[in-house]
Amino acid sequence: MxxxxxxxxxxxxxxxxxxxxxxxxxxxxxxxxxxxxxxxxxxxxxxxxxxxxxxxxxxxxxxxxxxxxxxxxxxxxxxxxxxxxxxxxxxxxxxxxxxxxxxxxxxxxxxxxxxxxxxxxxxxxxxxxxxxxxxxxxxxxxxxxxxxxxxxxxxxxxxxxxxxxxxxxxxxxxxxxxxxxxxxxxxxxxxxxxxxxxxxxxxxSSGRKSTGVRPTGRGPLHNVGWMLSSFFSGTMWTNQVLLNVVIPLWLVQATDAPHWLLAWLFGTNTVLCIFLPAYTSRGVKTVSDALRSVRISGAFFVASCLITMATHNTAGLLTIFLVWLGHVAVTGAELYFSGAGWAFQAKLMDPARRGEYGGVAEVFSTLGGRWAPALYTFLAMSWHPAGLPSAGWLVIAGISLLAVAGFHPSVRMAERFLTREGIVDGPATDKVEAASTAS
Missing domain, CATH: 1.20.1250.20 (MFS general substrate transporter like domains)
Structure with a gap:
């Protein structure tokens, strides 16, 4: 107790x-x-x-x-x-x-x-x-x-x-x-x-020349690394498309699982998202920590695809368990990427341009993920090459792996940009905020 x-x-x-x-x-x-x-x-x-x-x-x-x-x-x-x-x-x-x-x-x-x-x-x-x-x-x-x-x-x-x-x-x-x-x-x-x-x-205040508020250097539209990492962030967040759209549709149309299981899926996700964020984000302090969380999130994403894919050929209680487990896995992808995303926001934004950086991130993350509902639904439900009814799940898993692979060089590119522009005074990995003590 x-x-x-x-x-x-x-x-x-x-x-x-x-x-x-x-x-x-x-x-x-x-x-x-x-x-x-x-x-x-x-x-x-x-x-x-x-x-x-x-x-x-x-x-x-x-x-x-x-x-x-x-x-x-x-x-x-x-x-x-x-x-x-x-x-x-x-x-x-x-x-x-x-x-x-x-x-x-x-x-x-x-x-x-x-x-x-x-x-x-x-x-x-x-x-x-x-x-x-x-x-x-x-x-x-x-x-x-x-x-x-x-x-x-x-x-x-x-x-x-x-x-x-x-x-x-x-x-x-x-x-x-x-x-x-x-x-x-x-x-x-x-x-x-x-x-x-x-x-x-x-x-x-009248003193608008306060240190740490006045922007220095070029803005986020010149920061190619930030734009690319925001794009890949949008792709990683397509885990929500699996969670809310594709897995429920798959359950209804491609498995023998009872429809009441949908309530358990969403209930489990809600409970986990209440109790686990403080745990899954613990220890995420540097950009390297955040990239590790991205890799863990990608592993959960792939696991969810593979587990759900297998339910096309199962029956009864095994199907129920595997669909539930696949939904839990994609919740893991959500939770670990959340912690990573918060760290990237804290470490890779110019402290004097956080609103502007956030706006650019919104634009490019939309480009990186808005296509997913249509594409993922097609791949999972309608794409059956060579008579393989669940091959589309492998493509969805592959997309997440490409996003994970793209994250690492783009984040490092964003770090180098901040250093070149004088926004940080050294390698940004662990001390991006060194230039913003006034913040």
Whole structure:
């Protein structure tokens, strides 16, 4: 029992600021999770849209968000990360108040595009704020605790949304966004009350020539290593496509596993993503540590493909176990790459241009992974060369290995760029932040 209590204590962030950031993640995810749980019913039965219209709107919003990711990052650097985050969270919360009054595709399209732009701008501020305000040695651990809190919040939101759906009252579903509005307002106030980060202080003061804030050297669009590593990051994050799209489709169409197993798959993923991020990210302090985590993530990715591939020829309890095990393996890929990604953000960004670097990362990671739902689904479900019904899984596994292989030279290239530009004063592997002590 004492070991259990000690394990549970490790799930609590160790510092007051990290606990506040985890609490904010819980608030945000509870609000969003409640709406997302009932969104399919809301859009189709309340707003009156067809499924194709819902998909078209989300695609359009994704395209607009992609085009504006870089400008949003630059704006974050200009006005300060906390201000960007707080204002974005406030506007996003207020937008939920308009959802009950949307009754057409045109209104839905305008809303979903505006919402995507605002949320992405808030996310740019959030990411830059965390890197700016947390001490270097606490950044990865803090983001791991926040990731756990997000999963707890989405679980709570799913429970609340599920209760609303169980009532089966469209009037209640119509006004459910107001619940998200209220929690979202609390979230915005909570963010506004967080301590200001160094860049926020610098932007609001008259002394704009503060050391460590004024950018030096060229920006991320000249940093080929950063752009390439962001691209490969997008490819590695296609583990989420396996998790949420391909393995569930495979279960339904290519195996004899019962459909109720889907609930266990997603439940297992949620539980693991609550309890394990602090463990899988532990010890990730340098770029070399992060690259090791990338390799581990790639191994889990390949293992998931091979295990799931085997279920085409199994039956009964063995199929159930292997599909579940394949889903657990892809969760391992998610968790280990999360820790690596947080370390790369902390170590490979110019401290004075974190918003801009984040915007570039968003653009190139989108290019590196947005194609995956269509390609992976085709490979797993429809590509059968030489009569091999599951050969597509080998190609998917190969894509992940190429991403792992590409990560290493691109990350080292990004390090050399930072050194050449004078952003760091030596090899960036273990001390990228040496030039940003003011941050």
């Amino acid at each position: 004492s070991h259990l209590r000690a394990s549970l204590r490790r799930l609590i962030p160790p510092t007051p600021l990290s606990r506040r950031l985890a609490t904010q993640s819980l608030l945000f995810a509870t609000a969003e999770g409640t709406f997302l749980t009932g969104s399919a019913v809301f859009f189709t039965q309340v707003v009156g849209l067809r499924a194709a219209q819902v998909g078209l709107g989300l695609t359009a919003a994704g395209v607009v968000s992609f085009l504006l990711a870089y400008p949003a990052g630059k704006l974050t650097d200009r006005i300060g990360p906390k201000r960007m985050w707080a204002v974005g969270a406030l506007v996003a919360a207020v937008l939920f108040g308009a959802w009950p009054f949307i009754g057409s595709f045109a209104g839905y399209l305008a809303m979903v595009i505006c919402f995507e732009i605002i949320e992405n701008a808030a996310g740019a501020g959030r990411n830059a704020y965390i890197l700016d305000v947390m001490p270097e040695e606490e950044r990865v651990a803090t983001q791991a605790y926040m990731y756990s809190a997000l999963n707890v919040g989405f679980t709570l939101g799913a429970i609340i949304g599920g209760i609303a759906l169980a009532v089966d009252d469209l009037t209640l579903i119509r006004w459910m966004p107001l619940f998200t509005l209220v929690i979202g307002l609390f979230n915005a106030v909570f963010i506004a009350r967080l301590p200001r980060a160094p860049h926020d202080i610098a932007r609001s």
